[in-house]
Amino acid sequence: MAVDESELARQLYRTPPDRFVAARDAAVADARRAGDPATARRIAGWKRPTVAAWLVNLLTLDRPELVADLGPLAEALRTAQRDLKGPRLRELSAQRRELVAALVTEVRRIAADLPDAPPAARLPLAEVEATLHAALADTAVAEQVRTGRLLKAVHHSGFGEVPRPQLRLVTGGAAEPAGGGAADVVPQREADRGGARRARDAQAAARAERAKRRRTLDRELAAARAAQRQAERELDGTTTAERDSVAALDRIEGELAELERRRAVAEQELSRAKLARRAAERTLTAARRRTGEVEGAIEAVDAEEADPTAGGEEAD
Numbered sequence: 001m002a003v004d005e006s007e008l009a010r011q012l013y014r015t016p017p018d019r020f021v022a023a024r025d026a027a028v029a030d031a032r033r034a035g036d037p038a039t040a041r042r043i044a045g046w047k048r049p050t051v052a053a054w055l056v057n058l059l060t061l062d063r064p065e066l067v068a069d070l071g072p073l074a075e076a077l078r079t080a081q082r083d084l085k086g087p088r089l090r091e092l093s094a095q096r097r098e099l100v101a102a103l104v105t106e107v108r109r110i111a112a113d114l115p116d117a118p119p120a121a122r123l124p125l126a127e128v129e130a131t132l133h134a135a136l137a138d139t140a141v142a143e144q145v146r147t148g149r150l151l152k153a154v155h156h157s158g159f160g161e162v163p164r165p166q167l168r169l170v171t172g173g174a175a176e177p178a179g180g181g182a183a184d185v186v187p188q189r190e191a192d193r194g195g196a197r198r199a200r201d202a203q204a205a206a207r208a209e210r211a212k213r214r215r216t217l218d219r220e221l222a223a224a225r226a227a228q229r230q231a232e233r234e235l236d237g238t239t240t241a242e243r244d245s246v247a248a249l250d251r252i253e254g255e256l257a258e259l260e261r262r263r264a265v266a267e268q269e270l271s272r273a274k275l276a277r278r279a280a281e282r283t284l285t286a287a288r289r290r291t292g293e294v295e296g297a298i299e300a301v302d303a304e305e306a307d308p309t310a311g312g313e314e315a316d
Contacts, residue, residue, distance in 0.1 A: 005039060012046065013057045013149050016116045020048040051118065052127035052153040055107050059128075060148040062110055067145065069099060074136045100132045127153035 008027055015023045024046055031040035049057060060067050073095060080089040107128050111117040134156035135142040141154050 005042070008043065009046070009149060010061055013049065013054070014061055016114075017048050017051055017054050019116070024048075046149075047151050049150060050124075050127075050152045052124040052131065053150040055111060055123065055125075055128050056131050056145060056150050056153075057148045058110050058114075059103060059107050060145060060150075063106055066103060066106060070132070070135050070142060070145070073099060074139070074142060077136060096133070096136055100129055100136070103132055104129050124153070130155045 012020060012023055012027065024043060028040045028044045031037075031043055073092065077089070077092045077096060080092055104125050108120060108123065108125065111123055112120065117123075131141070131145070131150070131154045134154040135145045137156045138154075141156070144150050144154075
């Protein structure tokens with residue numbers, strides 16, 4: 001029987017990441033048993049997604065009609081940015097934020113209905129949100145999201161700021177310079193240079209802020225890894241202690257079983273000894289009674305011997 005790879009992929013990529021590899025390996029084994037080694041090799045190449053990617057896949061697989069809304073909005077955003085239509089771009093940007101927020105809420109709702117999902121506090125919803133924003137900005141990312149087989153979260157810088165009116169004026173028709181004559185050329189160039197300086201300053205400030213945040217995150221990562229190593233050492237210690245306790249308990253239970261067996265044997269021996277004692281007591285009683293009887297008979301014989309006339313008539 002041929003393997004339905006599309007349905008199998010749907011099932012596997014709905015499987016929580018911590019159980020993905022086991023489920024995939026079982027599917028590979030099934031394909032091999034079915035005599036389909038080519039399909040088995042393809043399935044073996046499927047990669048486990050991160051938790052964030054798994055959540056995005058769940059959204060795609062369970063709510064495809066919602067994910068479909070990303071395409072038209074992304075195209076509208078690209079068109080507005082390309083045409084430098086500031087008001088339209090701001091309107092679409094608001095729609096983008098609302099759509100992404102709604103999708104993240106839906107992801108949280110889907111996860112809450114799954115018994116194997118992580119608790120809500122541990123869901124990487126920020127990564128899910130970043131991936132959805134990236135899908136709106138990048139058609140390649142959007143295509144990955146639509147497949148339902150995303151492997152990891154994606155980050156994107158997003159859509160840029162709306163250009164300033166002094167750089168270009170859009171009135172619904174052709175674009176024209178903001179000024180109307182040659183007298184405006186020099187101020188315009190000065191404004192351009194000022195805007196470029198501000199943009200460079202803003203970029204430098206953003207880089208500095210990112211570098212600062214990166215250093216902070218690096219410190220937090222180092223602390224988290226140290227805590228993880230400590231927790232792993234403690235886990236190893238407690239695992240060893242648990243194993244030793246189990247061995248000791250098994251040994252004690254074995255000793256108890258042996259003692260119980262010996263106790264049962266001793267009880268049987270005691271019961272037999274009691275029966276033998278009672279039989280011996282009965283035998284002793286009978287022997288004593290017989291001894292008394294014999295002793296009485298002997299005394300009677302002795303008495304007759306001492307008095308020959310006893311028991312007969314006197315001679316005339």
